[in-house]
Amino acid sequence: MKQVFNFNAGPAALPKEVLQKAQVELLNYQESGLSVMELSHRSMLYENIQNHATERLRKLMNIPADYDILYMQGGASLQFSAVPMNFLTEGKTANYCLSGSWSEKALKEAKKIGRTHIASSSKEENYSHIPEHLELSENPAYLHITSNNTIFGTQWKTTPELDAEVPLIADMSSDILSRTIPVEKYSLIYAGAQKNLGPSGVTVVIVKKELLKRCPDHLPTMLNYQTFAKNGSLYNTPPTFSIYMLSLVLDWVADQGGVAQIEAMNAEKAELIYHVIDSSDSFYKGPAQPGSRSNMNVTFTLPTDELTKKFLYEASEHGFIGLSGHRMIGGCRASIYNAVPLAHCERLAQFMTDFRTNFM
Template identity: 70%
Template sequence: MKRVYNFNAGPAALPKQVLHRAQEELLDFQDTGMSVMELSHRSKEYEKVHQKAATLLQELLQIPNDYEILFMQGGASLQFSAIPLNFLPSDKTANYSLSGSWSEKALKEAQKIGSTHTSSTAKETGYSTIPSQLTLSTDAAYLHITSNNTIFGTQWWEFPSTPSYIPLIADMSSDILSRTINVEDFSLIYAGAQKNLGPSGVTVVIIKKELLEQCPSNIPTMLNYQTHAKNKSLYNTPPTFSIYMLSLVLDWVAEQGGIEAMERINKEKAELLYETIDQSEGFYIGHAEKDARSHMNVTFNLPSEELTSNFLIQAKEEGFVGLGGHRMVGGCRASIYNAVPLESCQALADFMKSFQAKNR
């Protein structure tokens, strides 16, 4: 069986152990005589899967009991609309910190719904840094940030603080479970699963119960967080297979030693690639400033488009997949989420050094 070095940005690599277990259970899940994809979402067998995923997530992230865990659909992009619909009243202003393309898209959706304010931005640097000099509007409904920026390869290492009456909301789609965080610093965290949590199809929302009370009743039912909270994310048919896979990934994270172990390994993987870039004497040029470098997405360029193209072609021939940069910025990008093993990063670092030696 052929397995490549998978550096895709998303859908991304899944742990091999998880794929094997899903394969073993695919035709007959726990003696039901059915695949988990065939189970009724109202059945006791699926209810256990659903609850297990929520319990494991709560344990791994140490989510306090005054938060709800929701499993929604529509990806993080649907949350761009759901958040202002639920928490942006007509007499307040939604605040956004711009650190890349996804925060821009979140802002754009909020602008369709109500008043917005850009509290900070790193656009003038080409999004090579994390925004500084946060300025909140006096009537702030909430502050929204994107914790990791997949396209530009930057990451928040110190989260902004807001007054207790201004909720801090974070899109953590690409770095959730990759490092320790204090959930209580946030009123709402959301994350599409397809990078660190599992396959595409489910979006995790972690929301403070106090914030849920603010949801108005006159917005579309499926976009109202209370709908999903009151029905334990079973108001309609949930993405059952994706939630099952999420539970397997969470099991795997726990087996590896939890988030602390993930953080340690992710740091080692990132340092391996950044050292290769820094020691290349300018052959590889990192996009992100050193103090803002992401441990999830390593972005870099080569001295010319021709060299970049040759690098990507030869890398693919050697079994490295997903190294092309986002279509917006080009260049190269290695996405090294939790499931990407250290050995893959070592192999990439070795290839980068070999390519440089042949193309000086």
């Protein structure tokens, strides 16, 4: 099979070991005679898969007992609506930190539900950094942040400090499990799986039980978090294969030494590529300010559009996949999620160095 180096932003690289195990089990899961995709979601075999995923995620992230773990569908985009529908109550204001395109989309959906307020923004600086100063509205329903910004290549390095009565809600779709986080400081975390957790199709929601008490009864059934909490995410047919793959990925993370070891590896991978950018005499430029640089999505530009096209073409010829920047801003982007091996980042760093040398 042709070797490629997958730097796609999502759906993203999966660990090779996970794909190999899924391949072995695909036609006959645990001698059941059935593919895992054929298992009934009411069967003990499937319930064991989901329960194992929940237990493994709780241990890896050190999720306290007073939090529920839910499995939903619709990606982060559905959560943009579900969050305000459940928690933006009358007389309250939803607060949003704008740090990139996805936070803008989250705010757009909240505006359809009720009163909103921009607590901080770096939009005027083209989202080149994480906004530092927070200014909450009166009677805040919650504060929403996007922990990592895939398009602009920025990442929150610290958790915002809030009064205890203000729930902190985070879209962690692109950096969940990439580093240790204090889960207890968040009231709700949601993440589409297709970056670090598994394939697309399942959205993980980690929510404090106390916050669930605020969910109103009049909501559509499938947009009410209580539906999933009360039914163990089995009210309807869940995305069973995606949850199975999630379970395998979580086992892989544990086998690597857990989240702390993954975090150290991610820092090493990111430093390799940022070093090439910073030492290139501005041949490569990173639009994200150093203090806000993402360890998941390394964005960079070249001196001209012509050089960018040549870089991407030659990169493709050498097996590097997914290096084009987002269509909104162009340039280049290397998404180095958990499953991207250090060796692949080393190869990319060397290619970038060689490409620059050839044009200097």
